[in-house]
Amino acid sequence: MEAYMNNLNSVLIEGNMVRDPLIRSTPKGTQVCHFSIASNRFFRQDSSLEKETGFFDVEVWGKLANACSSQGRKGRGVRVVGRLKQDRWTGSDGKSHNKVAIVAEHVEYRTDFKKSDETISESDNLADAALFNGDFPPNVEQGAFSSRNEEYAGSEELKAVSF
Numbered sequence: 001m002e003a004y005m006n007n008l009n010s011v012l013i014e015g016n017m018v019r020d021p022l023i024r025s026t027p028k029g030t031q032v033c034h035f036s037i038a039s040n041r042f043f044r045q046d047s048s049l050e051k052e053t054g055f056f057d058v059e060v061w062g063k064l065a066n067a068c069s070s071q072g073r074k075g076r077g078v079r080v081v082g083r084l085k086q087d088r089w090t091g092s093d094g095k096s097h098n099k100v101a102i103v104a105e106h107v108e109y110r111t112d113f114k115k116s117d118e119t120i121s122e123s124d125n126l127a128d129a130a131l132f133n134g135d136f137p138p139n140v141e142q143g144a145f146s147s148r149n150e151e152y153a154g155s156e157e158l159k160a161v162s163f
Contacts, residue, residue, distance in 0.1 A: 009083045011102050013056060015039030017076050023069040033065035034058070035072055037080065057101040058082070068107055077110030 015037035023033045034057065041052045058080055060068045072078065082104040089097055 010081075011084055012079070012081050013037060013039055013102065014077070014079045015056070017072055017074055017078055018055065019074050021069050021072040023065060031062060031065040031069075033060040033068045033072075035060075035068070037078060057099070058104050059085075059101055060104040060107065064104065064107065068104075071109055076112065079108040079110075080104045081106040 018036040018038050021033050021035040023031060025031055037056045037058060039054050039056065041054070043050050043052070080102055082102045085101055085103045087099045087101070091097055
């Protein structure tokens with residue numbers, strides 16, 4: 001018997017949602033949510049500060065898909081941990097096509113602030129937005145979503161959510 005070992009395939013990306021998430025069901029009833037992220041990279045070139053923006057497609061499955069669909073919206077800050085998946089197909093014109101997407105295993109949202117009094121918005125369900133202050137890694141996690149059945153450690157006054 002030959003032993004096989006998986007290669008490392010891990011992605012962590014932060015950015016803003018480009019559009020509202022789209023949720024669908026497979027024929028067997030499994031939920032799948034799709035959204036895109038715009039992620040900015042800043043760097044110095046000569047004496048000026050340059051900005052490079054990348055756009056990445058994300059797919060989320062199962063209970064995590066439902067949570068992402070209800071909490072996500074265009075413009076909202078998001079952090080995704082997952083893996084890369086490449087789809088390949090031949091089009092009706094006979095040309096080969098491929099697409100690389102991120103399959104999310106863990107999703108966090110930046111805190112959503114109300115414009116009127118600058119307080120954090122509350123949610124009645126357990127899919128609250130993840131709270132972090134822009135530092136990496138985050139100092140706290142609140143309501144982080146994960147497709148794995150595990151809890152994420154956070155400070156006492158914040159909640160962790162597992163599905």
